[in-house]
Amino acid sequence: MSAGGPVSPVHVTGEVLASKRIGAFWHLTLVAPGVGERFRPGTFLAVSVGSPDEGRTRLARRALWIHQVRPLGGYAATVQVVVEPVGPGTRWLAGLERGDRVEVTGPLGRPFALPKEPVSTVLVGEGYAAAPLFSLAERLRERDCPVTLVLGAPDEARLLNALEARRTARAVTVVTRDGSVGARGEIADVLDEVLRRAGADVVYAAGPTPVLHAVALAAEAHGAWSQTALEQPLTCATGLCHGCPVPVVGEDGVARTARACADGPVLRGDRVRWDDLAGARS
Amino acid sequence: MTVLAGLRLASPVVVAAGCGGTGRELAAYGSLDALGAFTTRTITLDARRGGPVPRLLETPSGLLHATGLPNPGVDGFLATELPWLLQQRARVVVSVAARSLGELAELARRLGTAPGVSAIEVNVSPPDTGPEPELMSAREPFQVGAAVAAVERELPRGVPVLAKLRPDAVRVVEAARAAVEAGAQALVVGQALPASMPDGRAAGLSGPAVGPLALRCLVEVLEAVDVPVVAGGGVATVADVRARLALGAVAVQVGAALLHDPTTAARLVAALDPDTTSEETPDR
Numbered sequence: 001m002s003a004g005g006p007v008s009p010v011h012v013t014g015e016v017l018a019s020k021r022i023g024a025f026w027h028l029t030l031v032a033p034g035v036g037e038r039f040r041p042g043t044f045l046a047v048s049v050g051s052p053d054e055g056r057t058r059l060a061r062r063a064l065w066i067h068q069v070r071p072l073g074g075y076a077a078t079v080q081v082v083v084e085p086v087g088p089g090t091r092w093l094a095g096l097e098r099g100d101r102v103e104v105t106g107p108l109g110r111p112f113a114l115p116k117e118p119v120s121t122v123l124v125g126e127g128y129a130a131a132p133l134f135s136l137a138e139r140l141r142e143r144d145c146p147v148t149l150v151l152g153a154p155d156e157a158r159l160l161n162a163l164e165a166r167r168t169a170r171a172v173t174v175v176t177r178d179g180s181v182g183a184r185g186e187i188a189d190v191l192d193e194v195l196r197r198a199g200a201d202v203v204y205a206a207g208p209t210p211v212l213h214a215v216a217l218a219a220e221a222h223g224a225w226s227q228t229a230l231e232q233p234l235t236c237a238t239g240l241c242h243g244c245p246v247p248v249v250g251e252d253g254v255a256r257t258a259r260a261c262a263d264g265p266v267l268r269g270d271r272v273r274w275d276d277l278a279g280a281r282s
Numbered sequence: 283m284t285v286l287a288g289l290r291l292a293s294p295v296v297v298a299a300g301c302g303g304t305g306r307e308l309a310a311y312g313s314l315d316a317l318g319a320f321t322t323r324t325i326t327l328d329a330r331r332g333g334p335v336p337r338l339l340e341t342p343s344g345l346l347h348a349t350g351l352p353n354p355g356v357d358g359f360l361a362t363e364l365p366w367l368l369q370q371r372a373r374v375v376v377s378v379a380a381r382s383l384g385e386l387a388e389l390a391r392r393l394g395t396a397p398g399v400s401a402i403e404v405n406v407s408p409p410d411t412g413p414e415p416e417l418m419s420a421r422e423p424f425q426v427g428a429a430v431a432a433v434e435r436e437l438p439r440g441v442p443v444l445a446k447l448r449p450d451a452v453r454v455v456e457a458a459r460a461a462v463e464a465g466a467q468a469l470v471v472g473q474a475l476p477a478s479m480p481d482g483r484a485a486g487l488s489g490p491a492v493g494p495l496a497l498r499c500l501v502e503v504l505e506a507v508d509v510p511v512v513a514g515g516g517v518a519t520v521a522d523v524r525a526r527l528a529l530g531a532v533a534v535q536v537g538a539a540l541l542h543d544p545t546t547a548a549r550l551v552a553a554l555d556p557d558t559t560s561e562e563t564p565d566r
Contacts, residue, residue: 009311011311048543056490059490059538059541236541236544238541238544239304240307240308240540240544241300241301241337241349241541242300242303243349244337257331257332262307278334
């Protein structure tokens with residue numbers, strides 16, 4: 001595995017190029033010079049809530065997974081993020097229109113580590129957090145790694161890009177809690193079977209903590225590595241505030257505290273002390 | 283040229299304790315040697331893991347924080363964080379807090395003799411002291427004086443002690459006088475305000491919300507003492523900095539604004555540099 005070092009971020013005033021509602025999510029395409037160019041799957045960006053022209057009233061940043069980077073509208077590397085409007089900040093983001101400006105910092109954090117050999121991979125994502133897995137799948141296929149995808153969601157409206165998934169992966173398993181599409185149930189229910197069938201060497205996961213914990217356990221049971229992209233509440237998202245502690249075990253076996261933003265978001269699943277992590281039990 | 287307690291600073295813009303990470307994270311947005319100084323997160327004698335989550339919460343125009351002051355302890359700081367900061371040619375002010383006066387003295391001995399430490403800032407009244415082991419947080423002026431004296435006694439000449447005071451408009455002048463009598467060579471006015479998390483945990487409140495309160499404290503302290511004063515609390519814009527310098531502060535500390543926009547310090551440094559003609563966009 002080539003370990004993912006931290007990427008070097010930039011802070012820019014970006015512009016909304018497009019905003020499109022798909023199911024329960026808004027897909028925002030941003031022009032944010034320098035962010036897309038530095039992107040690696042698993043990194044994220046942070047946005048400020050509120051127009052750059054109007055003072056600072058909401059000070060915490062909103063962290064968003066980078067879903068796609070592509071040339072669009074004459075720009076070399078636009079970035080697409082997926083927003084689920086659940087609070088005042090994400091609702092503000094969902095209300096942005098083409099031409100609106102937004103302060104963007106990114107890409108932030110350590111990306112997914114990529115295998116050097118063409119090993120079998122399983123990618124697991126739930127809800128909008130599956131966003132970074134699609135570009136990861138592309139990179140893995142470039143390395144001749146077979147890719148199996150597991151997508152989960154509470155319902156069809158919160159299932160990200162299931163159609164695109166079928167183009168990206170060799171096999172796709174879809175699970176929804178209400179059974180509106182795919183199998184009814186939880187991601188955890190299908191993991192053992194998928195990992196066994198795929199002969200997984202590496203499992204990549206992005207989603208709520210219980211999903212990541214289940215992936216880490218299943219991967220360990222199958223003798224596979226796991227790379228888990230943690231989603232913790234972040235305040236600064238840049239490593240400055242020490243507000244997003246993740247209990248981990250170091251290479252030396254000593255218990256430590258990592259920062260989800262700067263030391264993560266991607267951490268080896270076997271290094272996270274899941275039982276000590278807030279939100280580990282749903 | 284900014285001179286603070288005998289230290290010549292490259293800029294009047296100083297990064298406040300606990301808002302610049304280890305320095306490495308901030309360096310991505312501007313070189314640290316251009317800053318007036320980099321104040322470290324508060325360092326304690328023993329390593330601290332910090333408190334439970336949530337550690338920070340957004341409030342209207344403010345940030346509530348109850349981090350529990352996680353840090354690698356003085357040994358870890360001297361081994362891993364200070365050398366890197368000095369490599370960047372940053373002017374390093376080390377913020378300290380302790381469980382006892384004896385621990386403060388020990389910290390001062392260790393840090394005061396470490397090459398490259400420019401000054402010690404005593405975090406005399408951290409607003410969030412827990413979880414265990416709980417840190418001292420001065421409420422009375424005599425406690426402020428005792429904490430400053432414990433550090434001052436141990437420092438070699440040329441390493442000044444700064445006292446960071448709680449911006450309590452009613453008591454701040456008494457605290458300032460006590461700190462100066464105890465040997466503080468400069469004061470920092472604008473610690474976070476004592477506040478509370480929704481669950482009742484002790485916390486600090488920072489950001490633009492506390493700016494006017496900290497400014498009142500600054501004005502009263504400037505009238506009462508003769509040592510240089512660094513202004514903190516809600517500093518985010520060039521206008522904020524200019525207002526404080528015009529009132530008589532020798533420098534400003536930028537804290538919570540960095541958590542919202544990590545380029546804030548670098549932007550302010552550039553905008554205030556008399557050698558550059560860069561047009562800073564008016565207040566944002």
